[in-house]
Amino acid sequence: MRLATIRIGSQETAGIVTPKGVYPIQALNAAKGTAWETEMMALIQAGQIPGLNAWYQAGGREELDHLPGLVPDSQVIYAPLYRNPRRIFGIGLNYVDHAGDIGAAAPTGFPGSFFKMADTLIGPGDEIHLPALKEAQRTTAEAELGIILGKDCRDVSEENWQDVVVGYTTILDMTEESILKGNDYVSGNPRYLTIVKNFPTFFSFGPHLVTPDEVPDVRKLEVQSVHNGQVHAKNTVSNMMHQPSKLIALHSSIQGWYAGDVLSTGTPRAFPIQDGDMAECRIYGPDGFAMEPLVNPVVDLKLHPERR
Numbered sequence: 001m002r003l004a005t006i007r008i009g010s011q012e013t014a015g016i017v018t019p020k021g022v023y024p025i026q027a028l029n030a031a032k033g034t035a036w037e038t039e040m041m042a043l044i045q046a047g048q049i050p051g052l053n054a055w056y057q058a059g060g061r062e063e064l065d066h067l068p069g070l071v072p073d074s075q076v077i078y079a080p081l082y083r084n085p086r087r088i089f090g091i092g093l094n095y096v097d098h099a100g101d102i103g104a105a106a107p108t109g110f111p112g113s114f115f116k117m118a119d120t121l122i123g124p125g126d127e128i129h130l131p132a133l134k135e136a137q138r139t140t141a142e143a144e145l146g147i148i149l150g151k152d153c154r155d156v157s158e159e160n161w162q163d164v165v166v167g168y169t170t171i172l173d174m175t176e177e178s179i180l181k182g183n184d185y186v187s188g189n190p191r192y193l194t195i196v197k198n199f200p201t202f203f204s205f206g207p208h209l210v211t212p213d214e215v216p217d218v219r220k221l222e223v224q225s226v227h228n229g230q231v232h233a234k235n236t237v238s239n240m241m242h243q244p245s246k247l248i249a250l251h252s253s254i255q256g257w258y259a260g261d262v263l264s265t266g267t268p269r270a271f272p273i274q275d276g277d278m279a280e281c282r283i284y285g286p287d288g289f290a291m292e293p294l295v296n297p298v299v300d301l302k303l304h305p306e307r308r
Contacts, residue, residue, distance in 0.1 A: 001053045001061075002292075003167070003209040005040050005123075007077040014040040015071065016056065017208055017292075018064055022076050025052075027069025040209070041082040044150060045259045049166050053211050078207040080123035081148075081169060086258045088116040088203060090173060091247060092193075094240045094266025111242040111250070114193045116173075116264075120203040124294055128174060128279060129201045132301040132308060136199075137178040142267035143225040143281035143294075145218075145237060146171040147244060148209060149263070154256040161248040164257060167209035168218070170281040170294035171264045174202035174273075204279075205262070208292045215285065218244055223268055226280035226293075233269030240266060275300035 002017035008024065014037070015022040026038045036052055037043045043052070056064075064070070092112035122128070130139050150166025176196040215221065219238040224231050237244065244265060251257070273279055277298040283291040301308055 140270035141279040235268035
């Protein structure tokens with residue numbers, strides 16, 4: 001099953017993705033007298049997505065074809081999956097290729113990591129804003145596989161890591177590299193990570209939450225960084241230095257996880273973006289599997305101060 005958050009007027013509401021469009025949960029409740037949560041974060045925190053998926057797989061998929069309230073594809077406007085994750089946790093330099101971009105070695109002991117704030121968050125089609133700050137001269141975009149935690153948990157084993165995952169999604173994570181590298185252009189200064197990762201609009205999220213049953217082998221997923229429609233870099237999850245199983249387990253033993261936390265697992269390679277560009281994340285898998293692409297236009301606030 002795939003879920004999304006869409007805009008209906010001034011409201012953002014969760015829905016089930018169908019071949020013809022998105023079916024709002026609120027319409028499902030009205031048609032069937034159910035009481036599913038109608039916002040994505042609430043669905044996750046209430047632990048309702050597995051139950052909703054069980055209904056969907058047991059005949060709900062076909063039932064949706066005959067229920068009123070579908071928002072057709074032509075009218076769907078995606079929002080971020082949700083706007084209020086308790087924590088967004090990023091993994092840096094998790095592919096050897098990306099580490100080479102800034103002249104660093106991929107971490108082999110503990111993963112390189114950082115936090116992002118929820119107010120950096122945008123959704124599909126929203127503008128990525130290059131900072132107006134004069135020191136910000138090189139912003140890069142990074143396509144990544146996102147993992148969404150489905151429950152509060154601690155001390156998860158690597159064998160059972162998928163038990164705490166409620167879904168996967170596409171992510172674009174931005175970095176202001178000129179500040180990160182500063183005078184040390186070769187390797188960068190990790191002390192600046194909080195600054196360079198947390199400009200507004202520097203985390204795009206969605207459009208679909210894909211439930212784990214659709215992704216039987218996460219290691220076979222291919223993540224593509226796409227710049228203006230051209231594939232800049234691609235790599236498979238199996239080539240990560242630190243696999244999702246380790247990332248989930250390790251961090252559960254350090255800070256633990258909360259339902260709705262987002263883990264952004266690292267990029268095959270970053271690409272520089274400038275005014276007028278389109279940044280995109282694509283994720284593919286075996287047997288024709290594909291996630292809905294995440295695409296965002298780029299606006300330079302130095303050139304368009306009216307957009308601040």
